[in-house]
Structure formats: structure tokens, C-alpha cells
Amino acid sequence: MPKIANALETVKLQKQPxxxxxxxxxxxxxxxxxxxxxxxxxxxxLDTLSVKYNETLMAASGEVADKAxxxxxxxxxxxxxxxxxxxxxxxxxGVYLRVAGKPFVEKxxxxxxxxxxxxxxxxxxSFGGIPAASPNPTGCxxxxxxxxxxxxxxxxxxxxxxxxxxxxxMLLFRKIPNLDxxxxxxxxxxxxxxxxxxxxxxxxxxxxxxxxxVELDGIExxxxxxGCRGPVASADCPSRLWNSGTSFCxxxxxxxxxxxxxxxxxSLLYEPIPQALKEVRDKEAVGVxxxxxxxxxxxxxxxxxxxxxxxxxxxxAKQRASRNEGA
Numbered sequence: 001m002p003k004i005a006n007a008l009e010t011v012k013l014q015k016q017p018x019x020x021x022x023x024x025x026x027x028x029x030x031x032x033x034x035x036x037x038x039x040x041x042x043x044x045x046l047d048t049l050s051v052k053y054n055e056t057l058m059a060a061s062g063e064v065a066d067k068a069x070x071x072x073x074x075x076x077x078x079x080x081x082x083x084x085x086x087x088x089x090x091x092x093x094g095v096y097l098r099v100a101g102k103p104f105v106e107k108x109x110x111x112x113x114x115x116x117x118x119x120x121x122x123x124x125x126s127f128g129g130i131p132a133a134s135p136n137p138t139g140c141x142x143x144x145x146x147x148x149x150x151x152x153x154x155x156x157x158x159x160x161x162x163x164x165x166x167x168x169x170m171l172l173f174r175k176i177p178n179l180d181x182x183x184x185x186x187x188x189x190x191x192x193x194x195x196x197x198x199x200x201x202x203x204x205x206x207x208x209x210x211x212x213x214v215e216l217d218g219i220e221x222x223x224x225x226x227g228c229r230g231p232v233a234s235a236d237c238p239s240r241l242w243n244s245g246t247s248f249c250x251x252x253x254x255x256x257x258x259x260x261x262x263x264x265x266x267s268l269l270y271e272p273i274p275q276a277l278k279e280v281r282d283k284e285a286v287g288v289x290x291x292x293x294x295x296x297x298x299x300x301x302x303x304x305x306x307x308x309x310x311x312x313x314x315x316x317a318k319q320r321a322s323r324n325e326g327a
Contacts, residue, residue, distance in 0.1 A: 015048065015049060015050040016048065016049050016050065016080075016081060016167070016170075016171055017049075017050050017052055017072065017076040017079060017080035017081070018049045018050065018051050018052065018080060018081045018082075018083060018167075019052050019053045019069065019072055019073070019080050019081070019082050019083070019111055019115070020051065020053060020054035020055075020057075020082075020083040020084075020085065020121075021053070021055075021082070021083070021084050021085065021086075021104075021107065021108060021111060022054070022055045022056060022085050022086055023084060023085065023086030023087050023088050023089075023097065023104055023108070023124070023125065023131075024086045024087040024088070024089055024097055024124065024131035024138070024140055025085050025086025025087065025122065025124045025125070025129075025131070027056050027085070028122070028156070028157035029085045029086075029121045029122040029125075029155075029157040029158050030054070030056045030057065030085060031157065032155075032157040032158060032159065032160050033121070033160050033163055034057075034160075035160055035243075035244075036160035036161065036163075036164050048167075048171070049167070052068060052069070052071075052072035052076070052080065053065070053068055053069045053072055063100075066099075066100040069107075069111075073110065073111060073114050077114045078114060078115075078116055079116050080114075080115055080116060081115065081116060081117045081118075081119060081167065081170065082111050082112055082115035082117070082118045082119065083119045083121050083163070084108060084112075084118070084119070084120050084121065084125040084143045084149075085121045085122055085124070085125055086122070086124045086125055086131070087124040087125065087128050087129055087131040087132050087140035087141060087142060088104060088105050088108050088140060088141050088142070088143065088145075088146045088147075089104065089105065089131070089138040089139055089140050090105050090138075090139040090140070090141050090145075090146060091137070091138050091139025092139075093105075094106065096138040096139075097138070105146055108143070108146055108147050109146060109147045111147075112143070112147035112148060112149075113147070117150050117151075117170055117176065118143065118147070118148060118149045118150045118151075119149070119150065119151050119153060119163070119166060119167075120142060120143040120144070120149045120151070120152045120153065120154075120183075121153050121158055121163055122153070122154065122155060122156065122157055122158045123154040123155060123156045123158075123259055123260065123264055124140075124142075124156075125142060125143050125152075126142050126143070126144075126149075126152035126153065126154040126182075126183070126184075126262075127142045127152070127154060127182075127262040127264070128140050128141055128142050128145075129142075129154075129156065129264065129265070130156070130265055133265055133266060134266065144183065149183060150176055150183075151166055151176050151177075151179060151183060151184070151185060152179075152182060152183040152184050153166060153184070153185070153188075154182075154184060154259070154260040154261070154262075154264075155235070155259055155260050156257075156259035156264065156265075159188075159237070159240060159242065161188075161240060162185070162188045165185070165187065165188065166185060169185075169187075180234070182261075182262055184234070184260070188235065188236055188240075189234045189235055189236070189260065190234065190236075191234065191235075191236060192230065192231060192232070192233065192234055193229075193230035193231075193233045193234070193235055193237055193238060193250070193256050194230040194231040194233075196236075196238035196239055197230050197238060197250055198220070198238065198250060198251060199220050199221065199222050199223065199250060200222075201219070202219050202220060202221045202222040203222040203224065205219070207219055207221045207222060208221055208222050208223075208224060208225040209221035209222065209223050209225065209226055210225060210226075212226065212253075220253075223250070223254075223255040224272065225272060226255050226270050227255050227257075227268070227269055227270040227271045227272060228250070228255035228256050229255065229256045229257055229258030229261070230250065230255075230256040230258075232258060232261065233256055233258040233259075233260055233261055234260065234261075235260045237249070237256075238250070238251075255269075255270065257269060
């Protein structure tokens with residue numbers, strides 16, 4: 001990030017117009033963005049960006065704010081970056097969220113249609129997130145489903161570095177970086193959280209936490225049995241860290257909830273990964289799951305990175321062994 005700050009100082013750029021819309025959300029992504037350090041949010045807003053509209057940060061309100069938005073769309077048509085935070089209610093014409101007397105979905109479509117780039121900031125804007133969780137009575141959707149999107153930056157909230165990195169990429173290279181199948185920039189979402197997990201050693205040894213607050217002797221246990229989504233969540237949280245490089249979820253002794261994935265928060269928290277459990281059951285049915293040693297637990301073909309499934313399979317193997325000994 002210091003290199004990015006240096007690049008912004010070196011390359012003479014005109015201030016980039018930005019329009020930030022707030023949909024169905026908690027404003028957490030705006031707060032996260034305001035906590036960016038390299039460069040700071042004040043440097044971004046005062047020296048690099050020209051934020052024409054952001055309901056959370058701007059001083060104006062009511063008709064004055066709405067006029068500022070309309071003026072920005074007209075003046076910078078085809079030149080501004082649109083950032084959407086929050087999901088978009090679409091049921092019954094989008095009546096469940098109205099801004100300036102009009103359905104929010106109409107505003108989103110208009111701003112997106114005239115933008116140079118569209119960015120979905122956070123999981124709610126990217127995939128619907130919490131507002132779109134079942135039964136989703138307001139018909140909330142992500143930006144790609146209502147107005148098209150160039151890049152998704154999921155996270156609950158999204159890390160400020162992810163947005164800063166995408167904006168800088170657009171400013172310096174006039175293009176977006178390579179994206180994965182979910183529209184996420186590979187520069188931030190390439191590796192599984194599990195790959196760099198600080199508790200990976202416990203996973204390799206088959207040491208799993210069965211009760212929160214009870215650590216294992218001499219080791220920080222793997223939280224796969226308590227629903228950690230690290231094996232199926234792609235993000236650089238373990239190396240980037242949060243709160244100015246202080247920590248991240250697993251380092252704070254809580255499982256990764258997979259907030260960067262499209263199915264968040266549909267899956268139950270603190271329960272082992274459903275798809276992994278299915279693989280275990282399917283393979284147990286054909287005799288693929290075998291005990292291979294007390295120190296390593298159970299190996300599951302095709303699901304080696306799913307700690308919750310390994311834990312349950314290992315537990316079942318121990319129960320079978322105990323029954324056999326009793327017999």
C-alpha cells in the first residue's frame with residue numbers, strides 16, 4: 001500500500017469523480033473505507049477522489065443532496081466511478097427502499113448506466129448478503145442482478161485496502177484487474193483463508209476445538225469442527241489483517257464465517273461445512289473413509305481441506321473402534 005500511495009503522488013491525475021450509493025446495509029463498508037491508512041481516507045477524498053455523493057459522509061441532505069447527485073451524473077457521465085454499498089430491494093417495484101421519493105432500484109440503474117466503472121462494495125452489494133437472506137421478503141439482490149457490475153468486492157464489511165486497490169488500479173491503468181468466477185479481483189481473493197491460517201498446524205495434526213473458550217494443551221486448535229469456513233472462503237485476510245494490520249477473525253479465536261462468499265449468510269454459523277459433510281457421508285457409504293493413524297485422524301478423498309468434515313469423520317471412526325474393542 002505505501003507503493004500505491006507513492007504511485008498516486010508520482011502520476012499526475014485529475015481528481016476522479018465518485019458516486020457512492022447506500023442501499024440496504026448497515027453502512028459498515030463506509031466505516032471500513034474511512035479506516036483506510038495507505039493512503040488515508042482524507043488523502044483519497046481530498047487529493048485523489050472527488051466524492052460527489054455519499055449519503056453517510058456528505059453534509060448535504062434532502063433536495064440539496066439529490067440535486068448534487070443529478071448534477072454529478074449529468075456533468076461526469078461516462079467518467080465517474082460508481083460504488084454501491086448494500087443490497088437493492090426489488091420486490092413490488094422496489095417500494096421497500098425509497099430515496100428522494102423514488103424506488104432506490106431506479107436510482108441504482110440510472111447511476112450504473114452512466115458510470116465508467118461500477119463497483120459493488122461489500123457482500124450485500126455483491127451478492128445480496130444479509131438483507132437477501134431467506135426468506136428475503138423485500139427481494140434484495142446484488143448489483144450484478146439489477147444494473148450490471150464490473151467488479152465485486154465482497155466482505156462483511158469489505159477491507160478498505162480492497163477498495164483502495166481497485167480504485168488505484170482503475171486510475172493508474174484505466175482497467176480493472178483479473179476477476180474470478182464471482183467477479184472478485186484475483187489480486188485479493190485468489191487464495192483460500194485456510195491456506196495461510198495461523199492454526200493450520202492444528203488442522204494438520206487433527207487437533208480440533210470442541211468447545212469455545214477451551215484451548216488444547218500446547219496448541220491453538222483448528223476450529224473446523226465449530227464451523228470455520230476458511231477451507232471454502234477465498235480472501236487474503238490472514239496476510240493483510242484488519243484494523244491497521246492488527247488481527248483478523250481466526251487470530252481473535254473465532255471461526256471464519258466465509259463472509260466473502262456468495263452463500264453468506266445462508267449457511268448456519270458454527271456448524272461444520274454442509275458440502276463437506278455430504279462428501280464424508282457419501283464416501284463412508286462406499287467405504288472410502290478409513291482410520292489411518294491416531295495422530296492424523298481420518299483422510300477424506302476430495303475433502304482434505306474441510307476440517308469440520310475431517311473432525312466428524314475422525315470422531316465416527318473412534319466410535320466405531322471403541323465399539324469393536326467392546327465387542
